[in-house]
Amino acid sequence: MTTSYALTVDAGLRDLRAADHLLQALAAGLALPEGTFGCTHLVRDDRPRVVVSFVLPSGALLGPVRERLTAEGHEVTDGVPDASGRAVVYPGARDLTGTLTVAEVLARSAIDRVTVLGAAGEPEPSARLVTRDHVRPQWQGGDLVLTAMPASGGTLVPFEVPEPTPCCADH
Structure with missing residues (x-):
């Protein structure tokens, strides 16, 4: 999996279950294509939390997905926070x-x-x-x-x- 076309959403969540639900809801709402990966990541800094990431199958999707997530009030950054995400949305x-x-x-x-x-x-x-x-x-x-x-x-x-x-x- 290449992470060239990746975005991370930080909703300040504290548990995996809530992050799973957010990830699935966002993926469904965005109607993301097959080949998309959606993962959860544990962030262990001064504000421990769970963030979610999307790795998209095409760079053409980055702008529209980023714009839509930002318009919905989500904090969005480019890339993934680490290489060991826990996959929730993935092909198959x-x-x-x-x-x-x-x-x-x-x-x-x-x-x-x-x-x-x-x-x-x-x-x-x-x-x-x-x-x-x-x-x-x-x-x-x-x-x-x-x-x-x-x-x-x-x-x-x-x-x-x-x-x-x-x-x-x-x-």
Whole structure:
């Protein structure tokens, strides 16, 4: 993925779930074409927050997308804040539902590889992944990598759960 045609939106969000919703709403409202990547990025500075970025498939889209986002009141900057964004919008993301084999995940989406926590090497192409309809790969060294973990019945599940329990929820 080239980041030549990239924009970042800083809405001052504090959690990934809100950033996911913003990213999906913006992508839908902008009617972005196939080939667009939308990622979340954790910013750890004096004002910790989650920002969202779009990498567009064409430079011709940069101006119109920037203008529209700015007109909607968003703080927009060029580029991406880092190279390790967590992908929410990416080619094939909508096709990753239900239970799929690792080979199907790779064939249907922009995901380059799947890794399993605690396992050496990559899973077999025939390994079954229960997507929970929530597949959030992350950029690692220029590859879009989905981290999975073992689950019941010899299946795998994405490491990130769709509805995480907030820290200290029972306190």
